[in-house]
Every structure is written in structure tokens, then in C-alpha cells.
Amino acid sequence: MQERESIYDIEVTSLEGERQTLEQYRGKVLLIVNVASKCGFTPQYAGLEELYRSYRDRGxxxxxxxxxQFGHQEPGDAEEIRSFCSLTYQVSFPMFAKIEVNGPGTHPLYRLLKSAQKGLLGSEAIKWNFTKFLVDRGGEVVQRYAPTATPESIAKDILPLL
Known part of the structure; x- marks a missing residue:
């Protein structure tokens, strides 16, 4: 039987262009979100930042x-994304290079997340920006949230994992 790929082995690229794995986050509780700067859910950046600032010291x-991939709502390059997040929402949590979450170019991270936690009616497809995945300290994907789930509403699921 083949061992399942660990989330910590997956290579990602930071918004600054640095290639790395998620190994540096081993032992942490992760909330992984596909984000966009021109989406109706973009104001959730504020709630995500609040969650991060409130609980980062607890892991x-x-x-x-x-x-x-959704309505061309993240048209900018890395510098435009960084500037928007910093100036508009004072984002301090880690941001990564633009990726695909659906289709043949799906990033390996999202292949793993979607297979671990299916969406509505068992669908794996990401339906829109700000779909969220909660990963426990052991690297298990424990919950998937629709774009409409606010960061504030997710706090109740995060707290027991900290």
C-alpha cells in the first residue's frame, strides 16, 4: 500500500518567489484559503487577519x-497582490504565489485538500474564492468551509485544535 503524501512535503512558492515546502508549518493548525482581491468575499481578508493575530501565538x-480561476478576480501580479493585501487589509499572514485550484493545472496542495475533504454532495471542485480548509497539528485536513463561511464563524472549530 502506497503511503499518502504528507501536506508537509508539498512544494509551494511564496509571494516573494521563494520555493519551499509546508514543512515549516508542521505542528501548527493551518487555515488554508484560496483568496482574491476583487471578489465579493474579499472583505474576509480582515477576518482572516484577525484570526491570525488572535491565535498565532497559540499555533x-x-x-x-x-x-x-473565478471570474478573473485576482488579475494582479505578485507585487500588486502584496500591495493590495498590505495596504487594504494589513495582511501579515503568509501569502503565496498565484495557483490553480481546479482543472488540469490544479496545484498538488489543492489536489490533496480536495481529496481529503469533499465539498457539497461529494464534489471535489472548489466552487469559488475563499473556500477554506482547516488542518490540524498532525497535518490531517479536518474540515472544509464554503466561501460564505466567515472567518469569525470558523473560530469555534479552530479553538479546540490549538
Whole structure:
């Protein structure tokens, strides 16, 4: 039987262009979100930042993955994304390079997340920006949240994992 790939082995690229694995987040509770700067849910950046600032000292890390697959709502390059997040929402949690979450170019991280926690009616497809995945300290994907789930509403699920 083949061992399942660990979330910590997956390579990602930071918004600054540095390639790394998620190994540095081992032992942390992760909230992984596909984000966009021109989406109706974009104001959730404020709630995500609030969660991060409130619980980072207890082991929570929010990871933002910009995605332009839904209505061309993340058209900018890395510098534009960084500037928007910093100036508009004072984002301090880790942000990564733009990725695809659906289709043949799906990033390996999202292949793992979607297979671990299916969406509505068993669908794996990400339906829109700001879909969220909660990962426990052991690297298990424990919950998937619809874009409409606010960061504030997710806090009740995060707290027991900290």
C-alpha cells in the first residue's frame, strides 16, 4: 500500500518567489484559503487577519493562496497582490504565489485538500474564492468551509485544535 503524501512535503512558492515546502508549518493548525482581491468575499481578508493575530501565538497559521480561476478576480501580479493585501487589509499572514485550484493545472496542495475533504454532495471542485480548509497539528485536513463561511464563524472549530 502506497503511503499518502504528507501536506508537509508539498512544494509551494511564496509571494516573494521563494520555493519551499509546508514543512515549516508542521505542528501548527493551518487555515488554508484560496483568496482574491476583487471578489465579493474579499472583505474576509480582515477576518482572516484577525484570526491570525488572535491565535498565532497559540499555533494558528493562515495561509493565503491567490487564485484567478473565478471570474478573473485576482488579475494582479505578485507585487500588486502584496500591495493590495498590505495596504487594504494589513495582511501579515503568509501569502503565496498565484495557483490553480481546479482543472488540469490544479496545484498538488489543492489536489490533496480536495481529496481529503469533499465539498457539497461529494464534489471535489472548489466552487469559488475563499473556500477554506482547516488542518490540524498532525497535518490531517479536518474540515472544509464554503466561501460564505466567515472567518469569525470558523473560530469555534479552530479553538479546540490549538
Amino acid at each position: 494558528l497559521v493562515v495561509l493565503g493562496f491567490p487564485c484567478d
